[in-house]
Amino acid sequence: MDGAIAAPRARVRSGSWIALAVVATAALALLGVLLGPVTLSLEQMVTALGEALSGAPPSDRGASAILLQIRLPRVLLGAVVGAGLALSGCALQGVFRNPLADPGLVGVTAGAAVGAVTVIVLGEHLLSGLDEGAVFVLLRPYLLPIAAFLGAGLVTLLIFQLARDGQGRGLSVATLLLAGVAVNAIAAAVIGGLTYVSDDQQLRDLTFWSMGNLGGADWTATLLACAAILLALMGVLRLTRALDLFQIGERAAFHSGVDVERVKWRVGALSALAVGAGTAVAGPIGFIGLVGPHLARLLAGPSHRVIVPLSALMGASLALSSDLFVRLIIPPAEPPIGLATSLIGGPFFLWLLMRRARGGGVA
Amino acid sequence: MGLRCCLTFCAVLSVALLNALPASAAPLDPARLVVIGGDLTEIVYALGAGRQVVGVDTTSNFPPEAAALETVGYMRRLSAEGVLSLEPDLVLAAADAGPDAALAQLRAAGVAIAIGPDNPSPEGVLEKIAFVGDALGREAMADALAQRIQADMGLVRAAVSQLDQPVRAMFILSVRGGALMAAGGGTSADAMITLSGGANAVSGFEGYKPLSAEIAIAAAPEVIIAPAHAAKALGGLEAIKARPELVATPAVETDRVLIMDGMLLLGFGPRTPQAVAELASLLHVDFKLPELTGRLEAN
Numbered sequence: 001m002d003g004a005i006a007a008p009r010a011r012v013r014s015g016s017w018i019a020l021a022v023v024a025t026a027a028l029a030l031l032g033v034l035l036g037p038v039t040l041s042l043e044q045m046v047t048a049l050g051e052a053l054s055g056a057p058p059s060d061r062g063a064s065a066i067l068l069q070i071r072l073p074r075v076l077l078g079a080v081v082g083a084g085l086a087l088s089g090c091a092l093q094g095v096f097r098n099p100l101a102d103p104g105l106v107g108v109t110a111g112a113a114v115g116a117v118t119v120i121v122l123g124e125h126l127l128s129g130l131d132e133g134a135v136f137v138l139l140r141p142y143l144l145p146i147a148a149f150l151g152a153g154l155v156t157l158l159i160f161q162l163a164r165d166g167q168g169r170g171l172s173v174a175t176l177l178l179a180g181v182a183v184n185a186i187a188a189a190v191i192g193g194l195t196y197v198s199d200d201q202q203l204r205d206l207t208f209w210s211m212g213n214l215g216g217a218d219w220t221a222t223l224l225a226c227a228a229i230l231l232a233l234m235g236v237l238r239l240t241r242a243l244d245l246f247q248i249g250e251r252a253a254f255h256s257g258v259d260v261e262r263v264k265w266r267v268g269a270l271s272a273l274a275v276g277a278g279t280a281v282a283g284p285i286g287f288i289g290l291v292g293p294h295l296a297r298l299l300a301g302p303s304h305r306v307i308v309p310l311s312a313l314m315g316a317s318l319a320l321s322s323d324l325f326v327r328l329i330i331p332p333a334e335p336p337i338g339l340a341t342s343l344i345g346g347p348f349f350l351w352l353l354m355r356r357a358r359g360g361g362v363a
Numbered sequence: 364m365g366l367r368c369c370l371t372f373c374a375v376l377s378v379a380l381l382n383a384l385p386a387s388a389a390p391l392d393p394a395r396l397v398v399i400g401g402d403l404t405e406i407v408y409a410l411g412a413g414r415q416v417v418g419v420d421t422t423s424n425f426p427p428e429a430a431a432l433e434t435v436g437y438m439r440r441l442s443a444e445g446v447l448s449l450e451p452d453l454v455l456a457a458a459d460a461g462p463d464a465a466l467a468q469l470r471a472a473g474v475a476i477a478i479g480p481d482n483p484s485p486e487g488v489l490e491k492i493a494f495v496g497d498a499l500g501r502e503a504m505a506d507a508l509a510q511r512i513q514a515d516m517g518l519v520r521a522a523v524s525q526l527d528q529p530v531r532a533m534f535i536l537s538v539r540g541g542a543l544m545a546a547g548g549g550t551s552a553d554a555m556i557t558l559s560g561g562a563n564a565v566s567g568f569e570g571y572k573p574l575s576a577e578i579a580i581a582a583a584p585e586v587i588i589a590p591a592h593a594a595k596a597l598g599g600l601e602a603i604k605a606r607p608e609l610v611a612t613p614a615v616e617t618d619r620v621l622i623m624d625g626m627l628l629l630g631f632g633p634r635t636p637q638a639v640a641e642l643a644s645l646l647h648v649d650f651k652l653p654e655l656t657g658r659l660e661a662n
Contacts, residue, residue, distance in 0.1 A: 038444055038447050061472065065472035066447060196572065196573075199570045201459050203571075215442055216465065217464070218467070331445050332433060332436070332446060334442035334445055
């Protein structure tokens with residue numbers, strides 16, 4: 001805890017970190033729109049954007065499609081997916097008081113994967129009996145994200161239910177972590193089984209889905225993911241004081257008037273919402289959920305009022321820079337984004353750790 | 364009566380227009396061509412349109428000129444903007460090119476995409492040739508190529524039918540988690556083995572599946588075939604022979620482990636008669652290689 005005199009200074013410092021992160025995220029988003037394998041002039045982009053806003057038909061169909069159908073949704077999706085991952089990582093690490101907690105631990109990622117892989121492998125088989133109604137045709141392209149989102153929610157709910165102890169004393173964090181490990185193992189087995197029965201093309205599809213990709217989402221899916229993740233962000237921001245109190249221990253938090261059970265359930269639900277939506281649309285993207293909050297904590301200290309938004313911004317920056325990297329490194333081909341999140345985030349994280357370990361301090 | 368005539372005329376006109384639309388979207392004899400799928404790339408080159416190709420996917424490794432072109436990545440993991448950066452007039456894509464989102468984004472950007480037929484068989488080769496010929500406006504050349512390949516296929520088939528006993532062959536695609544991925548029924552490898560006078564030693568499953576060590580020994584293949592890239596990943600011919608699940612098989616005991624180019628063997632492109640003839644002569648020592656007319660060399 002900061003002393004009474006140090007507090008205002010710390011606040012100024014953390015405020016400036018957030019401002020810096022906002023600038024970095026915005027700059028990376030702008031670069032993401034400006035740069036790509038196709039070189040578009042500023043004039044082309046302004047024209048395309050102007051035509052789109054005024055509702056005029058595009059004069060340059062290629063430039064317009066690249067800007068409006070490929071780059072803009074992609075950059076938006078990258079920012080919110082990264083933010084959602086780091087945000088839930090931050091909340092989960094706070095509740096579990098465990099620096100290694102990440103969204104994978106409570107089953108969100110595994111659940112989403114089970115949903116997605118089920119649709120990839122058994123989709124045609126399961127749906128062949130259904131009639132092709134109008135609603136069904138409309139939903140068909142979104143079947144995979146819907147299943148992934150439902151899978152994420154259901155598996156998280158299952159793990160939280162399992163961790164409730166019988167005596168009505170609520171959730172045990174230790175049981176929750178162990179139940180998470182077991183359910184993740186079961187989910188992996190289900191995925192393994194589905195992988196085994198898949199044919200050649202399905203096998204390739206599910207391999208590529210599991211690598212994550214921001215490029216495959218249209219506006220509808222992107223905006224839905226945006227809405228879900230913003231909702232989760234607002235939810236977690238309301239829990240920042242409770243998360244701070246959790247750091248001195250669950251019992252102490254309870255005595256300070258925090259409804260600890262409710263906070264735990266909310267964090268679980270909000271994580272499932274944010275990570276489930278992101279994974280549903282972009283596939284699993286590793287590392288950001290774990291490292292985003294650590295970066296925020298290393299920079300700005302322990303206060304959740306600061307590190308929740310800062311984590312989200314770090315996650316967004318990490319996702320945007322990784323996506324920019326994979327788009328530009330070997331055009332016209334594109335390696336999976338998971339490679340870059342670790343390649344960029346890993347050394348940056350290590351550098352921060354080393355600086356702190358040498359006692360230099362970060363700020 | 365006049366109104367009715369007018370309506371009929373309008374209907375006919377609109378149908379004609381609708382039919383004309385997709386064709387007009389794809390320019391005949393496009394100047395800049397991106398080809399996704401090694402089999403289609405081989406056909407494009409065989410039809411003499413190689414100079415127009417500006418980009419291919421990673422499965423396009425023949426002829427060597429194609430392998431030297433810009434690659435847009437693996438055929439099922441295309442990046443829409445990557446393809447667009449090559450400014451193609453036409454994208455020729457194999458049936459399993461994807462993801463669908465990338466293809467949709469390409470169409471939205473006004474790029475003409477033609478999706479090829481999906482049929483891994485000698486008949487499929489002819490369908491693919493007709494498809495590429497139509498798309499490039501080179502129907503006459505395509506007909507000639509198809510006839511040559513059909514004739515060659517007939518020669519090879521006749522030669523194969525002279526063979527008496529099918530040889531039990533096992534095809535290894537890759538290694539996954541330490542286990543060999545072997546070709547079961549319904550795969551391109553299975554079809555090629557059958558065409559070449561062999562019998563797939565691995566039966567009981569469809570597609571490519573990890574093979575347990577015991578099943579591999581029980582299958583007792585007389586010949587083991589591996590594509591070149593998998594052989595490399597496995598550590599070479601000697602490493603394959605030394606694998607515990609293969610060391611006791613008749614194939615290793617009689618030293619009949621074959622390595623063949625994967626695209627030649629499994630691509631079902633214009634080199635299929637040649638591939639069948641090569642495989643048949645490797646499977647059967649007494650196979651008489653027929654004189655093929657349409658043998659495609661790297662040019």
